[in-house]
Amino acid sequence: xxxxxxxxxxxxxxxxxxxxxxxxxxxxxxxxxxxxxxxxxxxxxxxxxxxxxxxxxxxxxxxxxxxxxxxxxxxxxxxxxxxxxxx
Amino acid sequence: xxxxxxxxxxxxxxxxxxxxxxxxxxxxxxxxxxxxxxxxxxxxxxxxxxxxxxxxxxxxxxxxxxxxxxxxxxxxxxxxxxxxxxxxxxxxxxxx
Numbered sequence: 001x002x003x004x005x006x007x008x009x010x011x012x013x014x015x016x017x018x019x020x021x022x023x024x025x026x027x028x029x030x031x032x033x034x035x036x037x038x039x040x041x042x043x044x045x046x047x048x049x050x051x052x053x054x055x056x057x058x059x060x061x062x063x064x065x066x067x068x069x070x071x072x073x074x075x076x077x078x079x080x081x082x083x084x085x086x087x
Numbered sequence: 088x089x090x091x092x093x094x095x096x097x098x099x100x101x102x103x104x105x106x107x108x109x110x111x112x113x114x115x116x117x118x119x120x121x122x123x124x125x126x127x128x129x130x131x132x133x134x135x136x137x138x139x140x141x142x143x144x145x146x147x148x149x150x151x152x153x154x155x156x157x158x159x160x161x162x163x164x165x166x167x168x169x170x171x172x173x174x175x176x177x178x179x180x181x182x183x
Contacts, residue, residue: 006103009113009159046137053107053135 004060030069037076046079054079088127089147089175095121096181097151099173107135110177114169118181119153122170130174146175 007013025031041048054075058066062074080086091097101116109131125148133143152170155163 006112008111047134049107049131049134050137052131056107 003056004058004063005056025069027069033069033073033076037072040076040080045083045085050079051075054082089124089149091121091124091147091149091175091178091180093121093123097121097149097178098181099151100177100179104132106132108132108177109171110173111171113158114153114171114173117153117157119151119157121149122152123150125149125172128174130176132174144176148172148174149178151178 025034037051040046041051046054055063055071058071058074058078063071066074077086096118097120098118099110099114099116103110103112103115127145128148129140130144130146134140149172150170151173152168155165155167155169158169159167
């Protein structure tokens with residue numbers, strides 16, 4: 001069963017719009033999510049492959065309807081809940 | 088420890104199992120050429136399940152190059168190739 005994320009080579013998603021001079025982060029919260037993930041990885045709450053897999057396991061509507069760092073945040077939340085770190 | 092060497096022809100597995108893997112669907116059942124052998128690395132398919140580094144499978148990791156026509160068939164724009172870093176268990180030997 002293919003996962004929602006595995007769409008490389010598929011067509012029908014529309015053109016890729018390139019942003020000139022794209023900043024690393026578009027919002028301050030995105031930088032926070034980036035740092036939060038690095039810290040949680042360093043502290044060993046989960047590994048990088050678990051993090052990638054958590055993004056892949058997002059419900060299709062969340063995966064397809066979320067921005068890049070929204071996916072990161074949802075995956076972190078999901079992992080921490082799964083591991084009992086978050087209630 | 089590595090089964091393949093640069094220049095060897097390989098074929099990727101036909102379909103991915105459930106779960107996490109680093110072989111994208113568009114590179115399933117495609118033939119390519121080993122470009123580089125990076126050494127032995129833990130299998131991400133197992134690490135993704137939270138398996139500890141000590142207990143998970145370690146395999147050779149390769150960079151494999153695929154020609155555009157092999158990946159995108161008649162829609163390929165030549166000259167174009169794509170390379171992917173793939174673990175040994177994703178690959179089988181392909182007769183040259």
